[in-house]
Amino acid sequence: xxxxxxxxxxxxxxxxxxxxxxxxxxxxxxxxxxxxxxxxxxxxxxxxxxxxxxxxxxxxxxxxxxxxxxxxxxxxxxxxxxxxxxxxxxxxxxxxxxxxxxxxxxxxxxxxxxxxxxxxxxxxxxxxxxxxxxxxxxxxxxxxxxxxxxxxxxxxxxxxxxxxxxxxxxxxxxxxxxxxxxxxxxxxxxxxxxxxxxxxxxxxxxxxxxxxxxxxxxxxxxxxxxxxxxxxxxxxxxxxxxxxxxxxxxxxxxxxxxxxxxxxxxxxxxxxxxxxxxxxxxxxxxxxxxxxxxxxxxxxxxxxxxxxxxxxxxxxxxxxxxxxxxxxxxxxxxxxxxxxxxxxxxxxxxxxxxxxxxxxxxxxxxxxxxxxxxxxxxxxxxxxxxxxxxxxxxxxxxxxxxxx
Amino acid sequence: xxxxxxxxxxxxxxxxxxxxxxxxxxxxxxxxxxxxxxxxxxxxxxxxxxxxxxxxxxxxxxxxxxxxxxxxxxxxxxxxxxxxxxxxxxxxxxxxxxxxxxxxxxxxxxxxxxxxxxxxxxxxxxxxxxxxxxxxxxxxxxxxxxxxxxxxxxxxxxxxxxxxxxxxxxxxxxxxxxxxxxxxxxxxxxxxxxxxxxxxxxxxxxxxxxxxxxxxxxxxxxxxxxxxxxxxxxxxxxxxxxxxxxxxxxxxxxxxxxxxxxxxxxxxxxxxxxxxxxxxxxxxxxxxxxxxxxxxxxxxxxxxxxxxxxxxxxxxxxxxxxxxxxxxxxxxxxxxxxxxxxxxxxxxxxxxxxxxxxxxxxxxxxxxxxxxxxxxxxxxxxxxxxxxxxxxxxxxxxxxxxxx
Numbered sequence: 039x040x041x042x043x044x045x046x047x048x049x050x051x052x053x054x055x056x057x058x059x060x061x062x063x064x065x066x067x068x069x070x071x072x073x074x075x076x077x078x079x080x081x082x083x084x085x086x087x088x089x090x091x092x093x094x095x096x097x098x099x100x101x102x103x104x105x106x107x108x109x110x111x112x113x114x115x116x117x118x119x120x121x122x123x124x125x126x127x128x129x130x131x132x133x134x135x136x137x138x139x140x141x142x143x144x145x146x147x148x149x150x151x152x153x154x155x156x157x158x159x160x161x162x163x164x165x166x167x168x169x170x171x172x173x174x175x176x177x178x179x180x181x182x183x184x185x186x187x188x189x190x191x192x193x194x195x196x197x198x199x200x201x202x203x204x205x206x207x208x209x210x211x212x213x214x215x216x217x218x219x220x221x222x223x224x225x226x227x228x229x230x231x232x233x234x235x236x237x238x239x240x241x242x243x244x245x246x247x248x249x250x251x252x253x254x255x256x257x258x259x260x261x262x263x264x265x266x267x268x269x270x271x272x273x274x275x276x277x278x279x280x281x282x283x284x285x286x287x288x289x290x291x292x293x294x295x296x297x298x299x300x301x302x303x304x305x306x307x308x309x310x311x312x313x314x315x316x317x318x319x320x321x322x323x324x325x326x327x328x329x330x331x332x333x334x335x336x337x338x339x340x341x342x343x344x345x346x347x348x349x350x351x352x353x354x355x356x357x358x359x360x361x362x363x364x365x366x367x368x369x370x371x372x373x374x375x376x377x378x379x380x381x382x383x384x385x386x387x388x389x390x391x392x393x394x395x396x397x398x399x400x401x402x403x404x405x406x407x408x409x410x411x412x413x414x415x416x417x418x419x420x421x422x423x424x425x426x427x428x429x430x431x432x433x434x435x436x437x438x439x440x441x442x
Numbered sequence: 443x444x445x446x447x448x449x450x451x452x453x454x455x456x457x458x459x460x461x462x463x464x465x466x467x468x469x470x471x472x473x474x475x476x477x478x479x480x481x482x483x484x485x486x487x488x489x490x491x492x493x494x495x496x497x498x499x500x501x502x503x504x505x506x507x508x509x510x511x512x513x514x515x516x517x518x519x520x521x522x523x524x525x526x527x528x529x530x531x532x533x534x535x536x537x538x539x540x541x542x543x544x545x546x547x548x549x550x551x552x553x554x555x556x557x558x559x560x561x562x563x564x565x566x567x568x569x570x571x572x573x574x575x576x577x578x579x580x581x582x583x584x585x586x587x588x589x590x591x592x593x594x595x596x597x598x599x600x601x602x603x604x605x606x607x608x609x610x611x612x613x614x615x616x617x618x619x620x621x622x623x624x625x626x627x628x629x630x631x632x633x634x635x636x637x638x639x640x641x642x643x644x645x646x647x648x649x650x651x652x653x654x655x656x657x658x659x660x661x662x663x664x665x666x667x668x669x670x671x672x673x674x675x676x677x678x679x680x681x682x683x684x685x686x687x688x689x690x691x692x693x694x695x696x697x698x699x700x701x702x703x704x705x706x707x708x709x710x711x712x713x714x715x716x717x718x719x720x721x722x723x724x725x726x727x728x729x730x731x732x733x734x735x736x737x738x739x740x741x742x743x744x745x746x747x748x749x750x751x752x753x754x755x756x757x758x759x760x761x762x763x764x765x766x767x768x769x770x771x772x773x774x775x776x777x778x779x780x781x782x783x784x785x786x787x788x789x790x791x792x793x794x795x796x797x798x799x800x801x802x803x804x805x806x807x808x809x810x811x812x813x814x815x816x817x818x819x820x821x822x823x824x825x826x827x828x829x830x831x832x833x834x835x836x837x838x839x840x841x842x843x844x845x846x
Contacts (some may be wrong), residue, residue: 117556139728148575152521155567159637163559171552191619195612204608204621208599215595217608221640229644233637236625240633244773363696369648391828423648 039169040064041324042127042176044113044165047091049274050181050257051314054133056264056271057317063190066107066127067091069136072157073274075193076143076281082416085275085408086260087292090420097270113161120164124172131324132169133181136161137230138158142367143280143344144227146421158230159237166241175248177327179320180238180251183231184309184340188222189374196377200251200336224370225423238334246330254316255309255340258285259397260404262314273313275380275404277412279419284346285310287417289354289398293405295438296410297362298354299419303364304347305373309340312391322386338380356395357402365428367419410440428435435440444468445728446531446580448517448569449539451495452477453678454585454661454720458537460668460675461721463508470531471495473540476561477678480547480577480685486820487680489694489812490664517565524568526690528576535728536573538584540565541634545589547684547769548631550825555630562634563641571646578774579652580727581731583724584642586635586657588713588744592626593778600781604740628774629827642738649672650734654727658720659713659744659782662689664800664808666718677717679808681816683823688750689714691821692757693802697809698816699842701766701835702758703823708751708767709777713744716795726790742784760799761806771823814844 040136046055046067053078060066077083089097095106111119113136137158162180162308169176178423187197202219204211218239221232238249260275276282277290288298311319319339327333350361366372384390390395414437420429450459450471463469475495481487493501500511515523517540528536541562548558550625566584573580591601592818607625609616622643625636642653664679680686681694692702715723732739754765770776788794795801818841824833 117552133637148521148571151571152564155641156564159563160556160560164556167552167555193612193617194614195610195617202610204610205616206608208597208604210598212609213597213599215624217621217624220619221643223640223644226644229640232640236627236633236636236640237559239625240627240630261613 039130039324042066042068042124042129042132043135044068044133045137047071048135049276050313051135053262053273053313054135054317054320055106056098057262058321059098059106060102060264061321065181066109066129068109068111068123070112075393080278080280082278082413084406084409085277085411086272087408087411088272088274089270093270097268100272101268113164114157115160117164117168120168121171123215124168124174125414128174129176131177132165133320133324134162134165134178138227140227140281141225141227142419142421144225145423146280154226154230158235162234163237166237166247167288168246170241172244175330177248177250177324179250179252179323180234182234183228183252184255184338184378185224185228186232186235186253187219188224189294189307189371189376191220191222196379197338198379199338199382200253207301225370228405242332242334248327248330248332250327251334251336252319252323252339252441253336255311256285257311257313257316258283258284259313259399259401260286262317271416278416280421284308285349286401288350289401290405291417292353292357292359293402294409295434295441296414297360297433298350298415299421300350300361301366301368301416302363302372304350306370307314307343307345307346307374307376309376309378310344310393311339311341315341315388315391319383322383323387326386337382338378340378340380340385342392343378344393353398356398362433364430365420366417367427367429369423409437412437443534443728444531446470446472446528446533446536447539448472448537448586448768449541451475452539453668453680454717456498456667457669457677457717458539458721458724459510460502460667462725463502463510463722464506464668465725469726470513470533472513472515472527474514474516484682484684486682486817487815489681489809489815490676491812491815492676492678493674497674505672505675517568518561519564521568521572521772525572525575528572528578532578533580535581535583536569537724537728538566538569538582542631544685545629545631546823546825548629549827550684558630558634562585563637566638566641571649571652572640574645576651579734581652581654581728583654583656583727584638586638586655587632588634588742588782589622589628589655590625590636590639590658591707592658593711593780594630595624595626595777600783602783603742604738605784627713628772643704646736646738652731652734652736653738654731655738655740656743657740659715660687660716661717661720662687663717663805664690665804666721683824684821688712689753690805692754693805694809695821696757696761696763697806698813700818700821701764701837702754703821704751704754704765704767705770705772705823706767707775708754709749710774711747711749711778711780713747713780713782714797715743717747717800719745719792722792723787726792730790741786742782743787744782744784747780747782748797757802766837768822768834771826771831771833773827805810808830813841816841
């Protein structure tokens with residue numbers, strides 16, 4: 039398939055682009071490198087030494103013999119160029135990773151809140167309008183988030199895939215209706231994904247766009263089969279308090295001798311997926327799109343759920359790392375249960391990569407290899423959900439065993 | 443109360459500002475005059491000769507002895523100035539009319555779709571962030587639309603005020619939950635109001651903002667007690683296919699000898715409110731705000747529902763005007779029933795101004811007085827919901843009894 043990957047230089051986008059290219063798809067990456075620019079703003083860098091996009095693409099050609107194209111384009115502002123790209127490329131599938139994706143960053147400041155909404159909403163809406171304008175019937179697969187559902191809203195009921203059947207009292211008796219699961223976002227970032235859902239519903243209904251919304255869990259891991267062969271293909275690894283994802287942070291903290299940073303009691307239960315499954319899910323999604331005229335297809339892109347304190351305990355037992363219970367910078371329930379349906383991906387052939395010591399070791403080894411690159415002052419999460427909320431001091435000021 | 447009226451130069455904003463000022467509130471209007479600029483773009487003007495905002499304010503001072511301030515500011519782009527305005531003014535209430543408000547315009551072109559989303563979403567989000575940043579606890583009243591609910595979704599059940607109680611099956615038995623009524627917008631414009639709702643829910647929950655969302659029906663009428671005393675205070679009257687509202691269009695068409703333009707069978711039932719009630723509802727809303735920490739309060743700002751063909755028939759019988767059934771440029775159900783709850787406004791003291799021959803005559807007389815200003819080529823609605831949909835030719839090329 040001809041596939042256009044929006045945000046193809048990012049943490050999920052890059053390994054997905056490589057995977058799709060490796061599987062024989064004709065991949066064009068579109069990205070404005072905003073994630074690298076935010077690293078500059080936050081004065082932090084990927085734990086792994088990611089290479090410029092040009093070097094990444096040249097290396098991939100050397101290693102695989104396959105060509106990927108790259109377009110540097112800002113989706114939120116460069117609408118006319120976007121239409122031309124779609125018209126010229128005539129993609130059969132578009133994968134949309136091109137949104138600011140960190141909840142803490144989205145709550146960090148006035149500017150980051152505004153940037154998250156302005157960028158994400160306009161990027162998604164411009165894309166939808168451009169798809170209508172360019173014609174054709176490409177399948178769109180968008181990265182949503184489990185966070186659109188909120189946590190524990192339906193009591194003991196498992197979280198369904200996007201749609202929920204409810205009963206409503208009417209003067210003519212009770213009627214059943216299928217509704218989009220009520221939105222209960224926990225941050226400005228998550229909120230933008232709930233806005234995306236409503237835009238998808240409208241453009242599917244009005245214009246017949248074929249859209250799949252992938253409500254992904256928290257991604258962990260860093261390497262895939264395609265990023266391993268050459269260090270210049272290495273994937274991004276975020277360890278900082280804004281962009282680092284929780285399990286990767288625990289594993290990296292264990293590797294460098296930092297206590298594991300649990301916020302509050304650690305009673306929060308979250309859904310997870312390994313990056314190797316993310317890339318597989320994307321291919322499954324774009325090869326099984328909804329029919330034209332259907333409502334958006336929603337798939338929960340998760341493989342397992344864990345309580346955060348259980349994950350911390352597991353990593354601690356594996357590595358001997360201490361656990362630190364820190365003030366929670368987020369406004370969220372301290373404890374929740376979580377059961378998530380993921381039947382559709384299982385039915386479409388996903389063979390889940392679940393938590394295993396081997397895969398956790400792999401992450402720890404990556405962290406060990408690059409620990410000289412860690413800035414210990416970036417580890418504590420300090421973006422608070424409301425002004426004045428308490429945060430922790432730095433727990434260490436230098437990395438044991440490095441010379442900085 | 444110190445009240446900041448965003449969009450206070452528009453069709454609802456101007457008479458609301460006058461009414462609030464007349465009632466003794468201290469009113470500041472904030473507007474970027476975008477509605478006047480869109481008139482320039484569409485090459486049409488208000489049927490009534492509205493005056494520049496400066497002249498409007500000077501006249502109001504002469505007529506009433508009351509002072510209103512004006513700030514020319516683009517909410518979507520001038521965030522820092524917005525924060526300063528709120529900090530300096532310390533409003534007790536903010537009324538938010540400042541969104542692109544025409545469904546047909548929002549579907550007219552690639553640019554108007556993008557403008558509607560970019561402007562409305564950013565305006566609302568900037569406002570919410572600015573309110574958090576500026577501190578204080580002003581009550582925010584926002585103009586939503588009945589169109590967020592869609593039409594006929596709950597079968598015979600009346601449309602509730604914002605929230606709906608539903609029952610959900612869980613492994614532990616059926617549970618009842620109150621949810622935001624599922625969104626089913628019929629245009630990009632209506633879609634933006636469904637996005638607003640989710641932003642309001644988040645900022646009420648996370649930051650304790652006090653928000654009332656007013657789901658207004660279709661406004662008709664043009665004059666209020668405050669716009670009548672001096673022609674220089676006259677309110678806007680839109681008759682064109684994009685901005686004109688249906689009943690005002692029928693009345694104006696009757697006045698100038700144009701057939702009444704019914705789209706499709708006219709079986710669509712819609713909710714209505716007279717402009718005199720709009721202005722009263724706003725004062726009721728800002729003087730009865732929700733508590734801090736509450737979810738947004740939602741009020742249906744409507745007084746009655748009518749099927750469009752019944753309205754056309756009523757106007758035809760009153761005036762002798764012909765009825766023309768034209769192709770519908772919208773994608774919408776050709777027939778729907780509609781019952782809307784508006785208990786909250788009634789309980790808070792609203793005494794509804796319903797359809798009456800006297801009030802319809804008033805509109806017709808306004809239209810008669812200014813019929814020389816009508817461009818007959820602007821009457822037919824031609825903004826189609828999808829490319830290629832059929833629209834009508836002009837039904838008349840000159841206005842009987844005028845010399846143009």
